[in-house]
Amino acid sequence: MTKIRKNRKAVVNQGDCVACGCCIKVCVLKAIKVEKGLFAKVDEDKCVGCGLCARECPASVIEIKEVE
Amino acid sequence: MKKKWYDYLWIVSLIYLILGFFNILFAWLGLLCFFIPLYIAVTKSTKDYCGYYCGRGQLFSLLGGKFGLSRKKDIPDWMKSKAFRYGFLIFFFIMFFVMLFNTYLVFSNAQDLKQVITILWTFKVPWSFAYQGTLLHPGVAQFAFGFYSVMLTSTILGLITMILFKPRSWCVYCPMGTMTQFICKLKNK
Numbered sequence: 452m453t454k455i456r457k458n459r460k461a462v463v464n465q466g467d468c469v470a471c472g473c474c475i476k477v478c479v480l481k482a483i484k485v486e487k488g489l490f491a492k493v494d495e496d497k498c499v500g501c502g503l504c505a506r507e508c509p510a511s512v513i514e515i516k517e518v519e
Numbered sequence: 520m521k522k523k524w525y526d527y528l529w530i531v532s533l534i535y536l537i538l539g540f541f542n543i544l545f546a547w548l549g550l551l552c553f554f555i556p557l558y559i560a561v562t563k564s565t566k567d568y569c570g571y572y573c574g575r576g577q578l579f580s581l582l583g584g585k586f587g588l589s590r591k592k593d594i595p596d597w598m599k600s601k602a603f604r605y606g607f608l609i610f611f612f613i614m615f616f617v618m619l620f621n622t623y624l625v626f627s628n629a630q631d632l633k634q635v636i637t638i639l640w641t642f643k644v645p646w647s648f649a650y651q652g653t654l655l656h657p658g659v660a661q662f663a664f665g666f667y668s669v670m671l672t673s674t675i676l677g678l679i680t681m682i683l684f685k686p687r688s689w690c691v692y693c694p695m696g697t698m699t700q701f702i703c704k705l706k707n708k
Contacts, residue, residue: 469697471696472567472571476520485565488560488565488700488703489700506591509687509691510691511594
């Protein structure tokens with residue numbers, strides 16, 4: 452029997468991101484950073500898709516998506 | 520998570536707002552909120568000020584988060600559009616230069632010092648209770664009244680959007696944030 456495990460990750464809509472960095476401090480795993488003052492970027496190796504950043508994001512440009 | 524010294528900068532922002540009710544000349548300190556983010560954006564090409572050091576953002580986050588004064592709803596799409604953000608930045612700039620021009624008029628003795636705070640660029644509130652005179656030129660005080668008006672107006676707008684939308688909604692259309700992101704765009708091409 453194969454077990455299909457779906458991973459949840461935070462995905463940033465970088466075109467609309469205002470790079471305010473509100474997400475940085477709420478992430479317990481330090482998995483999200485603001486790249487060069489342009490937009491937020493998620494470290495997919497660290498992100499567990501908990502959704503804290505998505506809830507904090509004032510522009511609501513972070514979504515939790517299921518990835519294979 | 521262990522708190523760092525910069526996690527307490529909301530106290531500085533709060534004290535700044537309070538000091539403006541006692542002696543308007545403290546308003547000059549607000550220039551730090553203009554020059555530090557610009558300095559970081561120009562020298563480091565990052566928006567680290569917004570994410571780590573912005574005391575105002577922390578204050579909204581505290582009031583809207585821990586104190587529960589926010590509906591925590593999504594901000595409307597038009598408010599995060601580039602047109603609105605850059606439009607608001609330009610409007611803010613124009614009003615800032617109008618304020619600087621008024622300061623210039625007082626410095627050149629063409630106009631008398633007005634001991635008022637203008638809220639939301641419209642409502643004039645008598646503010647002489649926070650002015651005890653200055654050893655310097657009255658123009659120095661005029662700038663303080665004008666600058667504190669800018670700071671108070673943006674705090675009020677920030678509080679309104681904090682209540683209506685998410686705690687740090689101000690960050691979406693904050694003119695300093697838009698400007699530093701623009702600088703980073705230019706520098707990181």
